[in-house]
Amino acid sequence: MTEARTPIISGNWKMHKNHFEAIQAVQKLHYRLGEEESDGVVVTVHPPFTDLRSVQTLIESDRMDIVLGAQDTYWESEGAFTGEVSPTMLAKLDVAYVIVGHSERRQFFGETDEMVNRKATAVIGAGMTPIVCCGETLEEREAGQAESKVDGQVRAGLASLSAGQVGALVVAYEPIWAIGTGRTATSEDAQAMCAHIRSVVADVWSAEAAAAVRIQYGGSVKPGNIADLMTQADIDGALVGGASLNPDEFAAIVQFRQH
Numbered sequence: 001m002t003e004a005r006t007p008i009i010s011g012n013w014k015m016h017k018n019h020f021e022a023i024q025a026v027q028k029l030h031y032r033l034g035e036e037e038s039d040g041v042v043v044t045v046h047p048p049f050t051d052l053r054s055v056q057t058l059i060e061s062d063r064m065d066i067v068l069g070a071q072d073t074y075w076e077s078e079g080a081f082t083g084e085v086s087p088t089m090l091a092k093l094d095v096a097y098v099i100v101g102h103s104e105r106r107q108f109f110g111e112t113d114e115m116v117n118r119k120a121t122a123v124i125g126a127g128m129t130p131i132v133c134c135g136e137t138l139e140e141r142e143a144g145q146a147e148s149k150v151d152g153q154v155r156a157g158l159a160s161l162s163a164g165q166v167g168a169l170v171v172a173y174e175p176i177w178a179i180g181t182g183r184t185a186t187s188e189d190a191q192a193m194c195a196h197i198r199s200v201v202a203d204v205w206s207a208e209a210a211a212a213v214r215i216q217y218g219g220s221v222k223p224g225n226i227a228d229l230m231t232q233a234d235i236d237g238a239l240v241g242g243a244s245l246n247p248d249e250f251a252a253i254v255q256f257r258q259h
């Protein structure tokens with residue numbers, strides 16, 4: 001983390017919590033963050049679609065310093081796409097950040113880099129910020145292919161975006177073998193890949209975009225490992241799964257400077 005980039009810590013709830021549980025969790029998070037609120041960190045929560053309206057209303061009525069996010073979107077703004085939700089619908093709910101290309105969407109729902117690129121482009125078009133996910137499997141890492149895999153995902157996922165657009169978005173590096181396994185990448189390995197992502201942005205877009213783009217690490221982030229991750233020069237935040245479901249744990253992660 002360098003002070004030039006504002007840290008961003010995001011809670012990806014995945015398919016957990018109905019809208020009642022979501023309200024309770026966000027109230028508790030707000031309470032736990034206390035007077036200091038987010039301590040100079042942008043805090044985003046990404047509940048399931050069915051919770052968004054309830055959480056939006058709560059954040060607005062209590063003027064919370066918590067930013068609403070979504071976990072996915074389709075790329076068209078409307079039409080005959082049964083079951084899909086559009087970026088403009090999310091923007092209307094004051095959603096500000098949208099995760100795209102999470103490895104679970106790639107693995108279970110067949111999302112390709114091309115689809116990720118369409119989604120990222122559509123999110124920006126609707127005035128929101130994409131959190132574009134990338135990361136290698138264990139087999140790819142063991143075969144020495146981690147960098148080339150992530151390199152390809154970043155180039156293809158962000159293809160045709162301008163340098164200004166890339167500089168304003170968030171990339172989340174989430175090694176698949178570290179997701180939900182309790183097995184975090186070492187801070188050094190996470191830093192090395194985040195530095196590599198930044199160098200790809202410099203090569204393809206511009207030095208300014210590389211200096212500005214915020215890069216999160218994700219994969220078994222907990223209160224006990226966040227501080228070390230955040231000392232790394234190219235890690236600007238975290239995309240947190242399991243630990244974000246517990247407001248105490250998530251607040252402790254957000255307040256990493258205090259422990």
Ligand code: 13P
Pocket residue numbers: 012102174178179180181182218219220221239240241242243
């Ligand atoms: P865990 O923090 O549960 O490993 O999940 C990481 C993740 O996939 C966040 O998007």
